[in-house]
Amino acid sequence: MTTKPSLAVPGIAYGADYNPEQWPEEVWAEDMRLMREAGVNIVSVGIFSWALLEPAEGEYDFSLLDRILGLLHDHGIAADLATPTAAPPVWFFRAHPEALPVDKDGRRMAYGSRQTFCPSSPAYREAATRIAGKLAERYADHPAVAMWHVHNEYGCHNNACYCDESASAFRRWLRARYGDDLAALNVAWGTAFWSQRYADWEEILPPRATNAGPNPTQLLDWHRFCSDELLSLYRAERDVLRAAAPSVPVTTNFMAITDALDYWRWAPEVDVVSNDHYAMAVDPEAEVEIAMASDVVRSLAGGPWFLMEHSTGAVNWQPVNRAKRPGELRRNALAHVAHGADGIAFFQWRQSAAGAEQWHSAMVPHAGTDSRIWQEVVRLGADLKALAEVRGTTGTTEVAVVWDWNARWAVEQPAQPNSELRFQDQVRSWYEPLWRSGVGVDFVRPNADLSAYRLVLVPSLYLVDDEGAANLTGFAEHGGTLAVGFHSGTVDENCHVRLGGYPGAFREALGVRADEYVPLLPGETVALSGGGTASLWSERLRTEGAEAVMSYADGVLADVPAVTRHTYGEGTTWYLSTQPDPATLASLLTRIRTEAGVEPIRTAAEGVEVVRRRGPSADYLFLIDHAGNGAEVPVADDAMELLTGKPTPGSVTLPPGEIAVVREPREG
Ligand code: GAL
Ligand code: ZN
Numbered sequence: 001m002t003t004k005p006s007l008a009v010p011g012i013a014y015g016a017d018y019n020p021e022q023w024p025e026e027v028w029a030e031d032m033r034l035m036r037e038a039g040v041n042i043v044s045v046g047i048f049s050w051a052l053l054e055p056a057e058g059e060y061d062f063s064l065l066d067r068i069l070g071l072l073h074d075h076g077i078a079a080d081l082a083t084p085t086a087a088p089p090v091w092f093f094r095a096h097p098e099a100l101p102v103d104k105d106g107r108r109m110a111y112g113s114r115q116t117f118c119p120s121s122p123a124y125r126e127a128a129t130r131i132a133g134k135l136a137e138r139y140a141d142h143p144a145v146a147m148w149h150v151h152n153e154y155g156c157h158n159n160a161c162y163c164d165e166s167a168s169a170f171r172r173w174l175r176a177r178y179g180d181d182l183a184a185l186n187v188a189w190g191t192a193f194w195s196q197r198y199a200d201w202e203e204i205l206p207p208r209a210t211n212a213g214p215n216p217t218q219l220l221d222w223h224r225f226c227s228d229e230l231l232s233l234y235r236a237e238r239d240v241l242r243a244a245a246p247s248v249p250v251t252t253n254f255m256a257i258t259d260a261l262d263y264w265r266w267a268p269e270v271d272v273v274s275n276d277h278y279a280m281a282v283d284p285e286a287e288v289e290i291a292m293a294s295d296v297v298r299s300l301a302g303g304p305w306f307l308m309e310h311s312t313g314a315v316n317w318q319p320v321n322r323a324k325r326p327g328e329l330r331r332n333a334l335a336h337v338a339h340g341a342d343g344i345a346f347f348q349w350r351q352s353a354a355g356a357e358q359w360h361s362a363m364v365p366h367a368g369t370d371s372r373i374w375q376e377v378v379r380l381g382a383d384l385k386a387l388a389e390v391r392g393t394t395g396t397t398e399v400a401v402v403w404d405w406n407a408r409w410a411v412e413q414p415a416q417p418n419s420e421l422r423f424q425d426q427v428r429s430w431y432e433p434l435w436r437s438g439v440g441v442d443f444v445r446p447n448a449d450l451s452a453y454r455l456v457l458v459p460s461l462y463l464v465d466d467e468g469a470a471n472l473t474g475f476a477e478h479g480g481t482l483a484v485g486f487h488s489g490t491v492d493e494n495c496h497v498r499l500g501g502y503p504g505a506f507r508e509a510l511g512v513r514a515d516e517y518v519p520l521l522p523g524e525t526v527a528l529s530g531g532g533t534a535s536l537w538s539e540r541l542r543t544e545g546a547e548a549v550m551s552y553a554d555g556v557l558a559d560v561p562a563v564t565r566h567t568y569g570e571g572t573t574w575y576l577s578t579q580p581d582p583a584t585l586a587s588l589l590t591r592i593r594t595e596a597g598v599e600p601i602r603t604a605a606e607g608v609e610v611v612r613r614r615g616p617s618a619d620y621l622f623l624i625d626h627a628g629n630g631a632e633v634p635v636a637d638d639a640m641e642l643l644t645g646k647p648t649p650g651s652v653t654l655p656p657g658e659i660a661v662v663r664e665p666r667e668g
Pocket of ligand 2: 164
């Protein structure tokens with residue numbers, strides 16, 4: 001196994017996207033001074049600078065970037081140097097109008113924004129790798145360059161193009177997937193129905209707009225293709241950079257919990273996994289999503305990762321862009337660190353006066369340094385400095401949650417039993433009670449090595465292939481505890497229903513069989529024995545070896561088992577055939593994990609997030625008071641709080657809204 005190059009910035013990296021081309025050079029000197037004041041030690045430069053670097057095709061001007069990199073280096077700030085390929089210049093589209101993407105309805109997009117190009121365009125690929133090559137050639141040995149930042153958020157706005165060029169690329173991808181066997185594709189896609197049979201590869205199209213619903217397998221293959229197509233663009237740029245500078249790590253910023261790309265396929269291709277995360281203003285408990293997203297990224301990385309973008313305050317792309325509350329910036333950023341980030345960066349350094357993102361917050365706001373945001377930015381810089389020793393440590397847990405993009409793409413297609421079922425909501429509903437009780441989790445794909453876990457949770461896995469299903473049920477058979485949510489195991493990798501009763505692939509291991517799904521209407525609830533209620537989904541379920549732990553208590557399914565428990569081989573399996581209300585789900589998951597022998601990291605007051613990172617000689621306990629009530633949390637007798645630098649023997653006091661990071665030495 002070859003080790004990947006790592007980021008040579010000491011401690012926890014701190015920084016932002018830095019776009020100084022928006023400002024006169026006088027401002028740059030102030031930028032350097034303020035970056036040092038805030039403790040910034042890395043910035044991402046050049047992300048959207050293509051037109052600046054290549055003002056006309058084949059004409060390059062690196063003078064500005066030379067000066068910026070020189071200035072950064074003189075001030076001891078590292079550069080995460082980006083390829084500018086997410087924003088092709090106007091000249092490119094004037095020369096290659098065919099590289100503008102086409103949407104589902106056949107509309108060709110115009111230039112004048114960013115991330116508007118056809119991923120399958122040969123001209124785009126050629127131009128993108130060429131500018132990447134020029135950057136590599138010029139800056140491979142530049143002392144400021146600590147990391148390459150390829151492109152920006154692949155899949156954000158540019159996930160799919162429906163043009164003829166993309167159609168050809170899709171066909172090539174399908175020919176490889178189906179081994180050039182068109183009959184196999186026809187079977188996989190179920191084209192016998194609705195007269196969809198293809199007689200020639202050339203007949204196959206992307207899922208363009210039609211009057212009636214799309215073919216589910218075509219749509220699923222399209223998602224897979226779009227992810228792979230962008231991945232191949234990423235690889236092309238990466239390879240050029242790697243060849244010139246093999247010791248400089250390469251990253252591209254993921255949007256890990258979105259449905260754009262199959263990041264399990266992407267993660268092995270980068271040296272440093274980096275992620276962008278923005279909280280939604282309408283989410284009253286954004287801290288739960290931050291934790292979940294960070295755990296997904298940590299799991300993709302298999303260790304520490306880099307938070308490439310989040311916001312100091314409001315974003316500019318939601319209907320109402322909420323400002324962060326006092327203290328929220330620190331709580332958010334340090335929550336990312338708690339869940340494994342070894343680098344914390346924002347979009348962007350200085351808030352724009354002009355252009356598309358003038359109303360997006362930044363580290364230096366419009367108001368300048370006499371501002372709440374700047375104060376918090378400086379304070380966070382000091383916090384991160386105090387956490388230097390946490391770098392490289394990572395979480396340990398006995399609980400895994402299955403997360404799979406194929407299952408997500410499949411279950412969120414049209415014409416499902418219940419269009420209200422959203423993959424991420426399902427996972428979050430199971431994740432949240434664990435988070436509340438201070439139980440850490442890893443996210444895994446269905447065929448992952450599960451030997452490190454006692455408990456594996458499968459909140460939503462509509463699609464699973466035979467290998468994944470066997471891996472999960474085998475885990476229970478050999479002594480683990482497996483809990484599965486409704487509408488899981490239903491179809492195979494081609495979206496074909498597993499016949500004979502639900503939940504298909506898991507029926508035997510769960511000791512149950514449903515002969516009918518009974519989805520619930522929006523707002524409809526059904527009573528559960530034991531006092532709770534359930535919504536979204538129910539099933540006409542019967543036990544085949546399992547015991548009923550809860551039953552439906554009213555409606556057409558009165559007395560039918562709703563939640564079951566089964567001894568399977570040496571292990572235990574649970575099935576939740578419905579979506580219990582949050583309190584009922586929380587108590588069920590507490591029972592499931594307690595029986596599996598999984599205990600919280602530490603018990604703290606309601607609303608206090610508890611996360612642990614483990615190092616070779618110490619544990620780092622992160623305590624974050626989201627509820628704003630303050631708390632007293634028991635810690636080891638020889639513990640020390642890192643943000644204040646004070647010993648905290650036996651217990652630590654958390655003032656309202658505050659954060660503590662406690663080092664507890666480990667025996668051994
Ligand atoms: C990201 C993007 C950044 C910036 C940010 C604003 O999606 O990568 O360039 O636009 O959103 O929230
Ligand atoms: Zn296209």
